[in-house]
Amino acid sequence: MTDVLALAKKKMVEQGAFSRDAYKQFIEETIDYYLEKGRLTDDDNLEFIEDELLDIWEEVSGGFSEKPGGKK
Secondary structure (H helix, E strand, O other): OHHHHHHHHHHHHHHOOOOHHHHHHHHHHHHHHHHHHOOOOOOOOHHHHHHHHHHOHHHHHHHHHHOHHHOO
């Protein structure tokens, strides 16, 4: 799950998109990407992973607002 979050956050920074909708889209794209690469499978609880990551949006978005451009 941390790999999915890290890649989604990287995509947000690269594309300069910091809205909740963009975050949701990047989470979905990242899960699909990891499915294609075999790092996730249908046996993983993908809905749970997505829900958990969406539930921490406030925490994620706060990290970007503290550091302009999302840089750490």
